[in-house]
């Protein structure tokens with residue numbers, strides 16, 4: 001009998017901090033795109049953002065963990081913490097597939113990242129081995145070449161255009177952003193006095 005793999009969506013990001021745009025997107029994909037799980041993979045260092053000063057990995061992970069608590073199909077993952085930096089997705093996917101052979105890992109990326117996908121490390125290997133779901137972001141076109149249409153699917157997710165950059169900037173300006181993040185994340189931001197100074 002053929003083995004059925006669990007379909008796990010990989011949603012990588014710096015999540016500095018995780019916000020309701022991320023959560024609503026992952027929630028939508030679980031419910032409407034037939035994913036069994038979505039893994040929030042907290043990235044220690046995006047290869048395209050090497051110079052950016054980030055909040056500690058553990059605190060970003062803690063915020064993701066607390067935000068997703070209670071929705072059984074979400075997982076917070078520190079898998080990239082023990083891999084070399086910067087975090088190349090092709091290496092992460094290779095390691096994930098070796099470690100969890102019972103899962104099919106499906107990459108979830110936004111149209112912003114899709115535009116630059118050809119510049120990622122070994123994009124052809126990712127395309128050969130994994131399906132990709134690309135969701136729209138405002139200001140970015142979402143074109144899937146015909147030759148990729150078997151592996152790559154454009155999904156029509158609702159757009160909630162909030163960014164972590166906007167949240168960090170707003171906090172540094174003394175604005176109240178409580179409804180842009182999960183209440184538990186808001187509590188951590190207050191308790192630890194995060195993002196009081198905007199380092200971008």
Ligand SMILES: Nc1ncnc2c1ncn2[C@@H]1O[C@H](COP(=O)(O)OP(=O)(O)OP(=O)(O)O)[C@@H](O)[C@H]1O
Pocket residue numbers: 012013014015016021022025109110111112113137160161162163164165166
């Ligand atoms: N509002 C949103 N809705 C859906 N996806 C989003 C949203 N904001 C970011 N993403 C996507 O989530 C992934 C991880 O995002 P990331 O942690 O970089 O968040 P961000 O808000 O874009 O952060 P920053 O402003 O710090 O660059 C990226 O692939 C990005 O496209």
Ligand SMILES: O=C(O)c1ccc[n+]([C@@H]2O[C@H](COP(=O)([O-])O)[C@@H](O)[C@H]2O)c1
Pocket residue numbers: 011012013014015041043045046047048049087088089090113119120121
């Ligand atoms: O592998 C690459 O070459 C590569 C280049 C740019 C971004 N990524 C990954 O894309 C994900 C989204 O990044 P970000 O910064 O937009 O949240 C994150 O997991 C990054 O590690 C990966």
